[in-house]
Amino acid sequence: MVERRDRAPWRFFRHGSGSMSALVFATGAVALWSTNALVGKSLLASHPVSQVQFLQFVGATLVFAAIRLMSREKATAITASTALVPLAVGFIGLVGTMVLQYIAFASMPVIEANLVAYTWPLMVAAAVIAFENPRRPALLGLAAALGFVGVALVISGGRDRTWFPGDLAGYLCAFGSALCMAFYSVMVGRLAPSPDRLLLPSSLVGVALTLIWSAREGVAWPTGVDLALGLYLGAGPMGLGYYFWSRALKLGGSGKVAVIAYLTPIASTLLLTLSGERLTTTAIAGAVLVIGSCIAVGLERSEAENYV
Secondary structure: OHHHHHHHHHHHHHHHHHHHHHHHHHHHHHHHHOOHHHHHHHHHOOOOHHHHHHHHHHHHHHHHHHHHHHOOOOOOOOOHHHHHHHHHHHHHHHHHHHHHHHHHHHHOOHHHHHHHHOOHHHHHHHHHHHHOOOOOHHHHHHHHHHHHHHHHHHHHHOOOOOOOOOOHHHHHHHHHHHHHHHHHHHHHOOOOOOHHHHHHHHHHHHHHHHHHHHHHHOOOOOOHHHHHHHHHHHHHHHHHHHHHHHHHHHHHHHHHHHHHHOOHHHHHHHHHHHOOOOOOHHHHHHHHHHHHHHHHHHHHHHHHHHHO
16 A cells, blocks of 8 residues: 555656656747747738748758757668658648648738637647547547637637638638647657657758749848848747747657647737737637637646546
8 A cells, every 4th residue: 555655756756857847848839939920920011921931941940950960869770661750740740830820820810810720739639539548538528629619709700790801711721730730749749750850851841842932922032120030930939949849748748738838829819919919809708718728628638647
């Protein structure tokens, strides 16, 4: 009996360091991600998506390359078949999430696009219900369902009480961005390569694709403050944000860091509101459901992981 009572405290001391590091990395990711929509909104007001995305991928590539150069991890020989899955996960998670998110930002009210794009924790919860064996699937499912009801309220009540006040493609891209991030969050902790090795090739592909995209549009390039803000979006929210989040998932698991990560829509929505973005009462109710559901899902999954 004594041995059983001591098991939990010893397990805490054994894993406490890793869990604390995971929370620190997750908090860093949230702090950076919270500024993404606000800075992106200011740049998209005067520059096309292609240019903003090109600067982002350049900034992210510089960060991932610097981390890779400083890394002490030894390169291991891998075959084409074993490299394909990490490359696909990195491409979908980084390029898919960010390109679709910024198309959404440019096609609909940014504050609404931001809320819809941050439904990815609810999608992760749906994946847990479908493919794993959660302790309380009904509670998890109810929280996810209420979150998606909140999304419907955001879309229907955001502007002039009409459905889809922005371009329909924008809403589809916002959902697509959430799906990509959900897929990445589920998969990244299960892959052996370090985050920098996972994300650097994807960011290079992003640089190439967005350079071609922006060159085809043939407009003047940002300079001065706009150039610095574009590179910040790449080095901060995209580069360090993804790196910190990936490290957190590898160290602590998606459940333990979920509660911290799900605070992102709260902070980012607050910053957008302070910048002048507005939601109607109906959309605010939807935002509360989205954010509350994300936190509920995070608490449930964190409790489940601690129970095991």
